[in-house]
Amino acid sequence: xxxxxxxxxxxxxxxxxxxxxxxxxxxxxxxxxxxxxxxxxxxxxxxxxxxxxxxxxxxxxxxxxxxxxxxxxxxxxxx
Amino acid sequence: xxxxxxxxxxxxxxxxxxxxxxxxxxxxxxxxxxxxxxxxxxxxxxxxxxxxxxxxxxxxxxxxxxxxxxxxxxxxxxxxxxxxxxxxxxxxxxxxxxxxxxxxxxxxxxxxxxxxxxxxxxxxxxxxxxxxxxxxxxxxxxxxxxxxxx
Numbered sequence: 001x002x003x004x005x006x007x008x009x010x011x012x013x014x015x016x017x018x019x020x021x022x023x024x025x026x027x028x029x030x031x032x033x034x035x036x037x038x039x040x041x042x043x044x045x046x047x048x049x050x051x052x053x054x055x056x057x058x059x060x061x062x063x064x065x066x067x068x069x070x071x072x073x074x075x076x077x078x079x
Numbered sequence: 080x081x082x083x084x085x086x087x088x089x090x091x092x093x094x095x096x097x098x099x100x101x102x103x104x105x106x107x108x109x110x111x112x113x114x115x116x117x118x119x120x121x122x123x124x125x126x127x128x129x130x131x132x133x134x135x136x137x138x139x140x141x142x143x144x145x146x147x148x149x150x151x152x153x154x155x156x157x158x159x160x161x162x163x164x165x166x167x168x169x170x171x172x173x174x175x176x177x178x179x180x181x182x183x184x185x186x187x188x189x190x191x192x193x194x195x196x197x198x199x200x201x202x203x204x205x206x207x208x209x210x211x212x213x214x215x216x217x218x219x220x221x222x223x224x225x226x227x228x229x
Contacts, residue, residue: 011134011206012218055139057202071136077219078133078164078205079117079176079196 002027003066007039010073013049033060035070048075080152080160082144084135086167091116091177098161098179105158109181113188115196121171123219127212131169136204140164147198151180154194155187162195164205197225 007022014020022039030038032053036045051058052071064070081098095114099105121128148160163177178195182188200222207219 008136010136010204011208012220052136052139052204055136055142071139073136073204074206074218075221076201076204077207077222078135078203079200079222 001066003030003064005030005035005064005066006069007035008069008071010071012074013046013072016046017043030064031061032058032064032070035064036060036072045072046074049073050075080145080148082141082148082162084137084140084164084166086165088169088173089163089165089177091163091174094161094163094177095179098159099181102159102181105181109158109183111182111185111188113180113182113185113192115176115178115192116174117176117196119169119171119173119175123209126209128171128209129212130171130210132208132210133166133169133175134206134208135164135166140204143203144199147195147202150198151191151194155182155191156184157182157187157191160191160195162199164199164203166205200225 003026005024007024009017009020024035024039026038032051033045049072051060053062053064053068119131144162148162151157158181161179165175169175178192180188180192209217209219
């Protein structure tokens with residue numbers, strides 16, 4: 001099955017990656033960590049990064065589904 | 080419960096009064112209102128700061144704040160809650176965040192407002208970028224524990 005995933009980056013990570021988002025098309029099961037590796041082949045996933053799928057926090061080994069929006073961002077600093 | 084993300088500077092005191100005046104259902108029911116207002120400082124980590132930009136994740140930020148307030152409602156006896164948070168360009172002395180909690184008694188109001196604020200600090204996707212008086216820019220990398228470091 002062909003799956004399409006939208007990948008978004010925020011704050012300092014968006015600047016490091018150099019773009020606000022990616023679209024990833026792949027087949028088969030994939031985790032959040034594998035999504036990062038597929039679209040950032042030149043950059044290892046930073047250690048303190050948080051991840052969300054469809055705007056809910058997830059662990060990096062969570063499985064993504066077709067149509068999911070995956071987001072990566074640094075620790076939050078609001079308030 | 081109301082959550083608002085706003086681009087423009089707001090007056091937290093007017094927000095509280097207007098919200099309380101419009102929420103007729105709680106008239107006569109609340110005996111305690113706990114309020115937290117976070118304001119932008121002109122200093123951080125030993126440097127003078129002249130401005131700040133607050134980025135957020137539209138959709139997820141609101142969703143996380145709704146979850147936080149809902150959890151507070153489960154844990155304490157709250158009548159109503161209001162959360163207002165700025166995004167975009169902010170100047171020193173401008174308010175960043177308002178958390179107001181109405182309850183029949185002070186214990187629930189104090190505890191729930193503290194919980195909402197601390198959870199917002201660790202879970203709500205906002206990111207601060209500071210502009211220093213030297214014109215250098217830097218991302219704030221993590222929130223403090225909320226106490227002045229000596």
